[in-house]
Amino acid sequence: MKSIALTLMLCVGVTAQVWYPFSPNPSRLGQSVWLDDTAATPIDEPHRITIRDGHFATSSGERVRFLAATITGAACYPDTNSAKAMAQWIRRIGYNAVVLRLWDYTGTGGQYPLLWRFGTRRSTEPFDSSQFDRLLYLMAELRRNGLYIALTTDGFIPLPDDGVARTDSLQFPWNVRYVQYIDSTYRALHRSVLERLLTAHNPYTGLRVGDDPALALLLLPDNNSLFAWWRSSALKALLPSAHQQMLHAQWNAFLRSRYTSTVQLQQAWRSIPRSSTDRITDGSFEDVFAQSWFLASANGAQAVLDYSDADKISGQRSARIRIAPNAAGANVWDVFLYQTGATLEPHKVHVLRFWAKTTAPAGKTIQVSILRNGYPWESLGLTQQVRLTPSWQRTELRFIATDSVPALVAFAVGGSNGDVFLDSIFLAPQLTDGLHAEESLEQASVILLHPDSTPTPERLRDAALFLTQLETSYYASMYRFIRGRLGLRILVGGGTDFSSANDLVAIDTLDFTTATVGNGGISSGPNGEWYASTDASLDAAWGSTIYLASLAARKQKPLFIASYTVPYPCPFINEIATYAGCYCLYQDWDGIAVFNTFTSLHFPWDRIQENNFWSAEAVYALHALIPPLSTAFRSAAIEPSTERVHINLSRDLLEHPYLQRSAYFLPSPTDSRIPFLRSVRIDSLDAQSPSFMPQLIIPDFNRDGGLDMSAVVTEGAQLRWNQPAGQLSINTPRLLGFQGRMGSFFQTYRDGITIEHLGTASMASLLWASLDARPISASQRSFLALTTRTQNEGAKWTGTNSLWQGWGNGSTQVEATAVAISIASDYDSLAVIPLGDDGLPMTDYTVPIQRIRGGFRFILDQRQIPTAWFVVTQYRLLHASEQTDACELAVSPHPLTADGGYALLPEDWRGGTLELWDTHGRCIIQQRVNASKRAVPLSFAGTNAGTYLLIARSGGRTWSQKVLVLP
Secondary structure (H helix, E strand, O other): OOOOOOEEOOOOOOOOOOEEEOOOOOOOOOOOOOOOOOOOOOOOHHHOEEEEOOEEEEOOOOEOOEEEEEEEHHHHOOOHHHHHHHHHHHHHHOOOEEEEEOOOOOOHHHOOOOOOOOOOOOOOOOOOHHHHHHHHHHHHHHHHOOOEEEEEOOOOOOOOOOOOOOHHHOOOHHHHHHHHHHOHHHHHHHHHHHHHHHOOEEOOOOEEHHHOOOEEEEEOOOOOOHHHHHHOHHHHOOOOHHHHHHHHHHHHHHHHOOOOOHHHHHHHHOEOOOOOOOOOOOOOOOOOOOOOOEEEEOOOOOEEEEEEOOOOOOOOOEEEEEEOOOOOOOOHHHEEEEEEEEOOOOOOEEEEEEEEEEOOOOOEEEEEEEEEOOOOOOEEEEEEEEEEOOOOEEEEEEEEOOOOOOEEEEEEOOOOOOOEEEEEEEEEEOOEOOOOOOOOOOOOOOOOOOHHHOOOHHHHHHHHHHHHHHHHHHHHHHHHHHHHHOOOOOEEEEOOOOOOHHHHHHOOOOOEEEEEEEOOOEEEOOOOOEEEOOOOHHHOOOOHHHHHHHOOOEOOOOEEEEEEEOOOOOOOHHHHOOHHHHHHHHOOOOEEEEOOOEOOOOOOOOOOOOOOOOOOOOOHHHHOOHHHHHHHHHHOOOOOOOOEEEEOOEHHHHHOHHHOOOHHHOOOOOOOOHHHOOEEEEOOOOEOOOOOOHHHHOHHHHOOOOOOOOOEEOHHHOEEEEOOOOEEEEEOOOEEEEEEOOOOOEEEOHHHOEEEEOOOOOOEEEEEEEOOOOOHHHOOEEEEEEEOOEEEOOOOEEOOOEEOOOOOOOOEEEEOOEEEEEEEOOOOEEEEEEEOOOOOEOOOOOOOEEEEOOEEEEEEEOOOOOOOEEEEEEEOOOOOOOOOOOOOOEEEOOOEOOOOEEEEOOOOOOOEEEEEEOOOOOEEEEEEEOOOOOEEEEEOOOOOOEEEEEEEEEOOEEEEEEEEEOO
């Protein structure tokens, strides 16, 4: 008999990478895939969105959470058939809202206007009637399908003859987002475009566009923080020179409104200390017995403080920190010289001067810091690296002191070989002029300097107030324009990229806040490959996008994540639905939009367009997760955090932005991982004092060793983040799931449900939602989506996050994986119904169910059943006999083929052996299987057809099962 080539793969699972076709595109998707009552209900007046108790709600008081798709640019102008297909697909897949983004985009240099006739050179000319009709029809179709609309206002670029300076330099929306603060001509044109749209009569609804209750939100421009622009040389380059000159003129006009002359301005900006005496004791190391200086070492570093009377700058001696060869420690703070007791003057310029050198021939980098002398040891204004050479050099460091608490002055010199000499150390406040000699208020020649170049805190304060006033004035005037001049009830919101607390002040008058966040960048390699250049959010140790979104969370105001972006081919793009969607519910935010769901008019989506990195079109592994996420949004399947952390910001922070040095713009060391444990809201913007280390009220941060990053668990253990493993598990009564680098993931969920990942997909995602009011274990209908990566057929991958040259030329595919699931249940029967990418049952496929004691067990193997969607049904039979357990050793599927399957181990398995016997009584293979395994992958490649006997032995018990292998 030919040798049997059967392998029991005990740890790895599916070894071969398999892809299956899955394309629920607008032309294929039929009925609503979550099999729930989602008949299209047009949005009328009772469904108009208002705000109640700090959240979006209908006029009747029903809470609304938005799960939004995004239609971008040219896709906002579909023909009639395409508009119908888009609206129906968006509703059927599970979204309840749509963001219309860049509908007002006029293209590079105004050459490609969407709303005007090609070649139009003035935005005041009439809209192209055909294009405008398409936009109005799309909006009506969205309304007819029960989809709310959020309209952005950040795509309009002035046309060549609009009279706006340097339109040739205003080529992208991120240019004009800053120009709108500065250029009144641009603002007037922009408002004219908005007014013409919002006051237009829509013949397909019979309403003014702005009066349509489906038009729920107006999103003012985002990613436009003037404070981010102020700090970044890259952003400053985006602003054309003509508009930089406008900004300069407005800055000088602002100063003239506050000061009458250059002399008065000079006096106001001068930093005058109470005393300029030296704060250092024995800075020249003259008194070796005074014990003014101390040397500390850690982590095995070896060093001593010595003195040199031969190699010095002044006085009798210098200090020499002798570091043992190859014993400097791993980082710079493993050896440091320090002195305590210095007192600083807050909000005054200080200078630290010293002479230093090193014995390291190639030089050495040290770190000079002035810290609070005690917990939490935060910087008091100075933390800077200094490069030393073998020759004496004088260093002078200027900084603004942030507090008057007792200070610790430290020179960190570890991390590399080489002794360090120090001498003539001096620290004191210093009289400093804030106005440069060549600057004049009368001549309007005062420069808006970069924060790091601004000489005094008094000058910094005026710059911060000026930029805050520009932002605040813009948002307040836009709000008056929409609500006052146009008389519309649409909710108005927006947000910058929240680079500072001042940005929050600027939008304080708006109805709601928005956040635009994302993760991932795309880079190209030397051989033509494209790859994801950042890690998954679940791999980020300090909170990543959830923290960034939480910066916009204001007390008693809705927060809408207006765009969550992860570019293709990032393998972690599914985090939008799992990670971001679930934490959005836990934080009790009010909605999230998937970025660029439609960017073109290519219907149906049969493939991912080449080089279309910043679009989610045809990325079906992501869209497959929307049905269960939609159910979770509608049912609030994740309970919001009840223990809320309130962040208070003070006026002092707004006037002195250098104090905003930690998370949530606070001066004290604040942990950005708070939102993974508690709900966070920015409470006051004008408190007497700012919050101090708000994470300390959470016990998890006070454990020895700090927060355990392998178990960051929310209230009720609903979400568990394991950062070292890059995994998130979702565990609520009505929503279960996982996301990340799952490997051989196994978890016991609530109510006796276990899920084991068996596949080898580099990234896997699962969402399982109850479709009725019961927990999943008791639900009669639940929906499960299991997905991984998407690609076009024929695409080439290198590793897990790199697309090698070809994007493929076939239809879209999803990488196959497998999970084994057991569920405790008191129902008589359980069935798993695979759904095709049309949302209908796949009648040619059956998921085998194994009856176990007190429940059921089954395997979802996408190599065998090529789909991402499954409906789990449980029911009781009439006149059912007493429940009995079936054979507890089983094989799935059965019969088996060369594609393989799984051995389902007995419920009482405690570890033991698994054996395969042929019909001649020969034991073909015997292998150990540990106690944690419940499903063991089998491979039958090269195996002869026939009957075999599978035997399991554990703890003195034996189970057997006949196995039929087909040709």
